[in-house]
Amino acid sequence: MPIHSSLLKKPRLVEKLRRFYSYVNKNNGQVGTKTRGIDLNLNNACNLRCKYCFTNSPKGDHVKDRLPLDVLERVADEADELGYFEFDLQGGELLLRPDILFESLKAIKPERFYLYLTTNGFKLDEKMAKQLADAHVSRVSVSVDSMNEATHDEIRGRKDSWRKAIEALKHVQNAGMDPYLNITVGHYNAFDPAFEELLKYSKDNNYKTLINVAVPAGMWSQMSEIMLDDKDREHLYKLRKDYKNLIRNIWNPFDKSHEKSIGCTTVNRLYITPIGDVLACPYVHIKIGNVIEQHLKEIVEYGFSIKHFNEHSPVCLAGENKEFVSKYLSNTGQTIFHPAKASDIFPEEDFLKKSDVKIHY
Amino acid sequence: MSSDNLNIYTDCFAEAFEVDKKTISETLEYNGIPEWDSIGHMTLIAALEEKFDISIDTDDIIDFSSFNKGIEILKKYSVKFD
Secondary structure, rough: OOOOOOOHHOOOHHHHHHHHHHHHOOOOOOOEOOOEEEEEEEEEOOOOOOOOOOOHHHHHHOOOOOOOHHHHHHHHHHHHOOOOOOOEEOOOOHHHHEEEEEEHHHHHHHHHHHHEEEOOOOOOOHHHHHHHHHHHOOEEEEEEEOHHHHHHHHHHHHOHHHHHHHHHHHHHHOOOOEEEEEEEEEEOOOOHHHHHHHHHHHHHOEEEEEEEEEOOOOOHHOOOHHHOOOHHHHHHHHHHHHHHEEEEEOOOOOOOOOOOOOOOOOOOOEEEEOEEEEOOOOEEEEEEEEOOOHHHHHHHHHOEEHHHHHHHOOOOOHOOOHHHHHOOOOOOOOOOOOOHHHHOOOHHEEEHHHHHHOOEO | OOHHHHHHHHHHHHHHHHOOHHHOOOOEEEOOOOOHHHHHHHHHHHHHHHHHHOOOOOHHHHHHEEEHHHHHHHHHOOOOOO
C-alpha cells in the first residue's frame, strides 16, 4: 500500500507532472517557459556553520523572519494554479523548529505537490522521518560533503554532523520517502576522488544523488574560481552516464540517454525568501517581485519578460556562466536579503514586450 | 500477439527503470525497487503510452501500483494479454 507521500496518492501532482513532461517533449527537451518549482526559504536560522552557505545563515542574516501563514497559503494556491509541481522547503535548517515546519506544511497542502525538504539531517531521527512521510512529504534531501567524517564536520562547523546526516538518509528511506544525497560540486572538487566516493556511497545505498554546482554567492561571494569549467562539466556528464542516479535541476530527469540539458531553470523554479522577495532562482540573487505585495502570476510574467531568463541557456547561469556572474551577480553586498533589482541592473532592451512573453502553465 | 504484448510490457519496465529484464517479475510493486520511484513511474507511463499507442488517464496512472495491476489497467485500453 503506497504511503501518503507517494506519487500514487497525489492525483493533482500527476496531472501537473504530465503537463510538464508533455511540454518538455514537444519543446525539444527544453524547459522553456514552463512552470516547474518553488524553492522556499522558510526560515534562515541554522544549527550548522557551513563554509559555503549561500543564504548567509552563519552570519545570522534575517534568522527570525518567516512568511505569514496566510501569505504562504495564498502563494501555494497560486503556484498550484500556475502549474508549479515541485515545492522545495529549505532554510536555514527547517527541523530546528518543527512547529513552524508542520504548520507551514498544513498551509501548503503537500498532497498536490512533489514536496521535499532540504536539510542537514542533524535533527532527523526515525520518529521525525515517519511524521514527515505522514505529512505527505515526498522526498528529503540531505547534504553530505565527504565520506570522511572529519572533513564533513569541519566544512559544516559542527562535530557529529556527518554521522547524523548519514543516519538521516537511512531514516528517510525506511519511512518510504525518496532519499536524496545532496552534493555541492565546483572546480575545486569535480575531479577529487572523494567526490566519487560520495557518488558510489549514494548509488550503493539506492539513494538518488542531487548535484548542486558551487556558486560564488553568500559565503563564497566574489569567488568565481570555484565555478565549474568546461572540463569539469564534461566530467559531470560522464559521471551522469556512469551512475544513472544523478540528478541536476538543469538535466532532463526523463532523458534515458542521460545526456540532455533541460536548460537553466531561472523563473521556472522561483526562490522565495522569508521576507517574501522572489528571486529568479536560489542562486541568482536578482529580485523580480515580492509575494507579500504581488500575486505570483504577475511576478512570473515579469520574470519571464527578462530575456536572460526567457531564453534557453544550456548551462546554469549562476554556477557556470562566468560572464553572467561577472555582469549581474558580483555586486558587493548582493545576497538573498539584499538582491539586485532586475529593473536596476538590466537595461530596457533586455526586457521583452508583453506580447512576446508566452508562458506555459 | 498476446505474449508479444506481455514481452513489450515487460520491456517497457526494464527500459524505463534501466534494469535487467530479470528484475521485472509479476510480484513487482511501486517502490519495490529503487528505480520505480516517481520519476521512474512517469517514465514507465510514457513508455507504455508510446509502445501501445494509448493515452492513460490520471486515475489509472495513480492506480498503477504493481506489475499485475498495470496489466489489468492496460486491458481497459484494449491491450490484449490473454
